[in-house]
Structures are given as C-alpha cells and as structure tokens.
Amino acid sequence: ETASGVxxxxxxxxxxxxxxDLIGKPDIDxxxxxxxxxxxxxxxxxxxxxxxxxxxxxxxxxxxxxxxAARGVNIFAKVIKAPTPVANSEDVTEIVVxxxxxxxxxxxxxxxxxxxxxxxxxRVQNAHVVMIKGxxxxxxxxxxxxxxxDEDVGTVNEEKDISAVEYELxxx
Numbered sequence: 001e002t003a004s005g006v007x008x009x010x011x012x013x014x015x016x017x018x019x020x021d022l023i024g025k026p027d028i029d030x031x032x033x034x035x036x037x038x039x040x041x042x043x044x045x046x047x048x049x050x051x052x053x054x055x056x057x058x059x060x061x062x063x064x065x066x067x068x069a070a071r072g073v074n075i076f077a078k079v080i081k082a083p084t085p086v087a088n089s090e091d092v093t094e095i096v097v098x099x100x101x102x103x104x105x106x107x108x109x110x111x112x113x114x115x116x117x118x119x120x121x122x123r124v125q126n127a128h129v130v131m132i133k134g135x136x137x138x139x140x141x142x143x144x145x146x147x148x149x150d151e152d153v154g155t156v157n158e159e160k161d162i163s164a165v166e167y168e169l170x171x172x
Contacts, residue, residue, distance in 0.1 A: 016044035023049045058125055064101035064160060068136060068167050071128040075099065075138075076151040078121045080158065083113040094137070097122065099153040102160035107137040112146050123149040134166045 010022055011032040022028055031049060036042055058074045066073055077097035086092040086107070093113035095106045107130060108116075116122065125145040130137045140146050 014045055016041045019045045019048040062101040063099050063104050063162060066104060066162055068129055068131055073127045073138060074125045076121060076123055076149055076153050078153050078156050079116045079118050080156055082118055083116050098156040100155060100157055102157050102162050104138050105163035106140055108140045121149050121151055121153055123147045136163050
C-alpha cells in the first residue's frame, strides 16, 4: 500500500540486460543511473524503461470536410493551379488543390511547392487551417507532409472552393 503512494526509483546496478526485468516490477517507477549513463548502451536502458508509442494510421478526409478550426488535416488532392508566390512574403506560396468534393488553397512555406505541378496528386498530412481575412487556407508548415501520391482522387469539383467562402467569427 505504501509503495502505491510513493514513487520508487531503483538505484542499484542497471544494465541493458536487466533494465527490462527491473522496470517490469510492480513497485519500481524508474532508475537512478550512474556510470551506465556514460556508455553507448545507455539508450538501450532508456528504450526498455519507456515503451514506444505505437503510431496511428492517419485518417484521410475529403476537401469539403475541412473546417475553419481544423488541425491535423490529412487529404489526397490534385494540383489545379500552379504554385504562385504570396505578395509581401519571402517564402510562402499558394497552390490550389482539390478532390471530387471541392478545392482548397494550400499555403506552403519553403521549397516544397516547386514539385507541385498541375495534374499531379499529392498527399497532405498534418496540415492545419489558418484563417486569413475570414478565408480558409490549409497551411503546410514544417510539421506537415506534402508528398506525391498514386491515389486516384477522381474528377476535381472546381465548383466548390472552400477557400472562397468567407467565414465570420461568432461568440458561440
């Protein structure tokens, strides 16, 4: 009972060989590592003590499902309009992409936009929406992926441009 209320840090000899068994003990919460921390095998002790977090498969949505406060957006989309530099910006480029449900404007930083050619399909992962003067821009920053894809997105619905719809801030 006392052990459940107190954090117990094991201070004995910790090696990569015994660390997995030690951390599996019900009352040991961590290690106080001395000289072993100076050895290259120290990373093996850390890996044994901190189990890896399994990666989740990304969930891809359609363009018309993108909302103003969306984060972690994953889509497959075809390039409709070639990259164009944004005025008064050094490294931001806008690219219009779309799928069978509509189109959206991507805001891409850096050199990644140079590979976006009209007609090519791209995978956009972990992008987020930025509202610019009330309009949606899907931001592809350093945390997002923009990669070519073999996915078939069908015929692009250019009639529905979600970046052309003006949104108004409400107090709800």
